[in-house]
Amino acid sequence: QVQLVESGGGLVQPGGSLRLSCAASVINFNTYDMNWYRQAPGKERELVAGIISDGGRITYADSVKDRFTISRDNAKNTVYLQMDSLKPEDTAVYYCNADRQPHYRGFDYYTRAIYWGQGTQVTVSS
Secondary structure, three states, X not given: OOOEEEEOOEEEOOOOOEEEEEEEOOXXXXXXEEEEEEEOOOOOXXXXXXXXXXXXXXXXXXXXXXXXXXXXXXXXXXXXXXXXXXXXXXXXXXXXXXXXXXXXXXXXXXXXXXXXXXXXXXXXXX
């Protein structure tokens, strides 16, 4: 059974930093694009940052550019989100997402698959 387990959330003061981790128990982790989403109370879930399977392309929401950094370690099946200069409006539940489009890699075919973690709370408050 595939699991995505987030860790690293907590309470931090404005201007502080947190590092989220997402450990994936999934075969062929390097075939998945990995994303961080967040959902604040009363708001829709939004994409915060994404990194493609080989780490070659990274995207960020405008609201977190220059403050957050996404990275991945395919040898450890883990994706990270370094969050600096945190603001109260960053308060949300942060979710890890693994997303794979169907594709060939050499002679191997990989099917469509998508998984979500259970979420970790990040609260930015003084």
